Amino acid sequence: MTTLKIDVHHVTRVEGHGDIVVDTRNGEIKECRFEVVEAPRFFEAFVRGRPYHELSHITSRICGICSVGHATTSLRATEKALGVEPPEQTMLLRKLNFHGEIIDSHVLHTYYLVAPDFFGVGSVIPLAATHREVVERALRIKKLSGDLCAMIGGRHTHPVAMAVGCFTHTPTAGELREMQARLVDARADMDETVALFATLPWPEFERETEYVSLKKDDEYAFIDGTVVTTDGFSYPIEDYRDVTNEECVPFSTAKWTHHNRESYMVGALARVNNNFDQLHPRAQEAAGKLGLKPICYNPFLNSAAQVVEMVHCVEDSIRIIDELLTRGIQPEQIPEIKVQAGEGVGSCDVPRGILFHNYVYDEDGICVKANCIIPTNQNMANLNHDMQALVPQIMDKPQDEIRLMLEMLVRAYDPCISCSAHFLTVKFV
Amino acid sequence: MSAWREANGESDSSSFATLILGMGNPLRGDDGVGCCMVEELMHLELPHGVHVLDGGAGGLGLLNLMEGWKRVVIVDAAEMGREPGEFVRFTPADVRLASAPDRFSLHHAGLSEVLALANALDRTLPEMVIFGVQPASVGWGEGLSPAVEAALPALIAAVLKEAT
Numbered sequence: 069m070t071t072l073k074i075d076v077h078h079v080t081r082v083e084g085h086g087d088i089v090v091d092t093r094n095g096e097i098k099e100c101r102f103e104v105v106e107a108p109r110f111f112e113a114f115v116r117g118r119p120y121h122e123l124s125h126i127t128s129r130i131c132g133i134c135s136v137g138h139a140t141t142s143l144r145a146t147e148k149a150l151g152v153e154p155p156e157q158t159m160l161l162r163k164l165n166f167h168g169e170i171i172d173s174h175v176l177h178t179y180y181l182v183a184p185d186f187f188g189v190g191s192v193i194p195l196a197a198t199h200r201e202v203v204e205r206a207l208r209i210k211k212l213s214g215d216l217c218a219m220i221g222g223r224h225t226h227p228v229a230m231a232v233g234c235f236t237h238t239p240t241a242g243e244l245r246e247m248q249a250r251l252v253d254a255r256a257d258m259d260e261t262v263a264l265f266a267t268l269p270w271p272e273f274e275r276e277t278e279y280v281s282l283k284k285d286d287e288y289a290f291i292d293g294t295v296v297t298t299d300g301f302s303y304p305i306e307d308y309r310d311v312t313n314e315e316c317v318p319f320s321t322a323k324w325t326h327h328n329r330e331s332y333m334v335g336a337l338a339r340v341n342n343n344f345d346q347l348h349p350r351a352q353e354a355a356g357k358l359g360l361k362p363i364c365y366n367p368f369l370n371s372a373a374q375v376v377e378m379v380h381c382v383e384d385s386i387r388i389i390d391e392l393l394t395r396g397i398q399p400e401q402i403p404e405i406k407v408q409a410g411e412g413v414g415s416c417d418v419p420r421g422i423l424f425h426n427y428v429y430d431e432d433g434i435c436v437k438a439n440c441i442i443p444t445n446q447n448m449a450n451l452n453h454d455m456q457a458l459v460p461q462i463m464d465k466p467q468d469e470i471r472l473m474l475e476m477l478v479r480a481y482d483p484c485i486s487c488s489a490h491f492l493t494v495k496f497v
Numbered sequence: 498m499s500a501w502r503e504a505n506g507e508s509d510s511s512s513f514a515t516l517i518l519g520m521g522n523p524l525r526g527d528d529g530v531g532c533c534m535v536e537e538l539m540h541l542e543l544p545h546g547v548h549v550l551d552g553g554a555g556g557l558g559l560l561n562l563m564e565g566w567k568r569v570v571i572v573d574a575a576e577m578g579r580e581p582g583e584f585v586r587f588t589p590a591d592v593r594l595a596s597a598p599d600r601f602s603l604h605h606a607g608l609s610e611v612l613a614l615a616n617a618l619d620r621t622l623p624e625m626v627i628f629g630v631q632p633a634s635v636g637w638g639e640g641l642s643p644a645v646e647a648a649l650p651a652l653i654a655a656v657l658k659e660a661t
Binding site: 110113114126129130131132133135172176180192193194196197200203204207210211214215223224225226 | 554637
C-alpha cells in the first residue's frame with residue numbers, strides 16, 4: 069500500500085486559481101479535493117442600483133473568455149423582466165456571436181490547455197517548437213472566431229453592440245459573406261482538429277453522474293430553452309433553483325450544487341449527452357471519430373465534446389449567415405421599452421456550461437436584487453467526486469503520474485475560477 | 498484591418514497607425530486602469546492615425562488585437578513594487594514579465610505568453626511600448642483607488658505623447 073501526499077497549488081493551465089489536495093495513508097484516502105481559492109463574488113453588489121441597460125455591459129466584464137455568454141444571459145434576464153421580445157434578426161445575430169465565443173473558448177481550451185498534456189510538454193510554447201503546424205492552426209481558428217465576435221459584437225472581447233432587444237450596430241451583407249467564406253475554408257482546419265484529437269489517448273475513467281444542460285425543440289441549445297438532465301428531469305428556466313440547490317462547503321469560496329444525485333456536470337459533454345441528435349451531421353460524424361457516444365460518463369471526454377461543438381458551431385454559423393443574407397440584413401431599431409417593475413431569469417449554455425442570471429427591477433428599471441450561478445461552481449462538486457473515484461484507481465502509479473492525471477482531470481472540466489484580474493507582474497532587468 | 502475598425506467607420510489602413518490598447522478588468526479595482534483610460538480617451542479628439550481600444554481581459558486574444566498595427570501602446574496595471582499610481586514606461590526588452598512557459602494561465606499574464614508564443618513562432622509583432630501602472634488594489638469592486646485615479650491625467654498625457 070502506498071502513502072501519497074499531493075498538494076498542487078494553483079493548477080497550471082486552468083483559468084484562474086485552484087488547488088488540488090490529496091492525502092492518502094496506507095491506501096486509505098484521508099483527504100482528496102479540489103479547492104477553489106477565488107471565485108467571482110459580489111455579483112449582486114456590482115449590479116444593484118444600476119439601470120437595466122447597463123447590466124449586460126457590467127456583467128460581460130466578469131469574464132474575458134465568456135463575455136458574450138454573460139452579456140447574452142444578462143440581456144435575456146432583463147428582457148424577460150421588462151417584457152421585451154427581441155426580433156428574429158437580433159436573435160440570429162446573438163446566436164452567431166455566441167457561436168464565435170464557443171469556438172474561441174473551446175479552441176483555447178483544447179489546443180492550448182489540454183493538448184500539451186498529450187504531447188508531454190508543459191504548455192503551448194514548447195509545442196510551437198515541436199508541432200508548429202498544430203499551434204498555427206489553433207491561432208488561425210482563434211483569429212477566425214475572434215473576428216466573428218468582433219464583426220457582430222463590435223469588439224473581440226466584451227461586446228459593445230449588444231443591447232436590450234436589439235443590436236446597436238449590424239454587420240453589412242459584404243462582411244457576412246466574407247466571414248461565411250472564411251468559415252467554409254475553416255472546415256479543413258476542423259477536419260484536422262478532429263483527426264488530431266481522435267489520436268489522443270483519453271484516460272479511461274468513468275463515473276456515472278447526472279448531466280445538466282439547456283434543451284430546445286428546434287435546435288442544439290445555447291440560448292434559452294428548458295433545463296434538462298440525463299436523469300430525465302425537465303424544468304422551466306425560471307425554476308433554476310430547483311436544479312442548482314446551492315450549498316456552502318467549508319473549504320471553498322464557491323457554493324456547491326446537486327440535483328438528483330450527489331452532484332451533476334455541466335458543459336460541452338453535458339450538452340452533447342443531452343442534445344446529440346441536434347448536432348450538425350458533420351459534428352455527429354466528428355463525435356464518432358472521437359469515440360464520443362451519448363451517454364458518455366468519462367469526464368476527460370469533455371474536451372472531445374468541445375471539439376465536436378467547434379465543428380457544430382462552424383457549420384451552424386455558415387447556416388445562420390445564409391439565413392441572414394436571405395432575409396436581408398437590416399439596421400436594427402432600438403425598441404421602445406416600457407420601464408416597469410419585474411423579475412426575469414436568463415439562461416444560456418456558455419462554453420463551460422449552463423449559466424443563470426436572475427434580476428429584480430423596480431418601477432424605474434433599477435436593479436434591486438440579482439443572482440448569478442456560473443457553470444464552474446456547478447461543476448465543483450462533481451469534479452471532487454470524480455477525483456475521489458479516480459485516486460484509488462491510480463494510487464499505485466508514480467506520484468508524478470498521479471499528479472499529472474489529477475491536473476488533467478481538473479483541466480478537462482475547463483474551470484474558470486477567477487475570471488479576473490490579469491495585471492502584469494514586472495521585474496526590470 | 499480588423500472588423501472592429503471597419504465597424505466603427507475607420508478605414509485608415511495606413512501601416513503607420515498606432516493602437517492604444519487598454520487592458521484589464523474594471524470589476525477588479527485598479528486592474529481596470531487601462532479600460533478607464535480608454536473611456537477617457539474616447540471623449541478626446543485623437544491625432545490622425547491613432548486608434549484606441551479597450552482590450553478588457555482578452556488574454557491570448559491580444560495576439561489578434563495587435564496584428565496589423567505599426568505600433569501598439571499598451572496600458573495595464575502592473576505589480577512593480579512601486580507606490581500606487583506610479584506609472585512606468587517600458588518595452589518588452591526592458592523587463593522580465595513573470596510567467597514561466599510551464600505556468601500557462603491565460604488570464605493572468607496574457608502579454609508575457611503572447612510575447613513568448615510570437616517568439617516561438619517567429620512572428621513579428623508591432624513595435625510595442627507598455628505603460629505599467631502600479632495598482633493599490635485589484636480586489637473585486639468597481640472604481641479606481643484615489644492614488645490611481647489621481648494619476649490618470651498624467652498617464653493620459655504620457656500615453657498620447659508616446660502615440661504621436
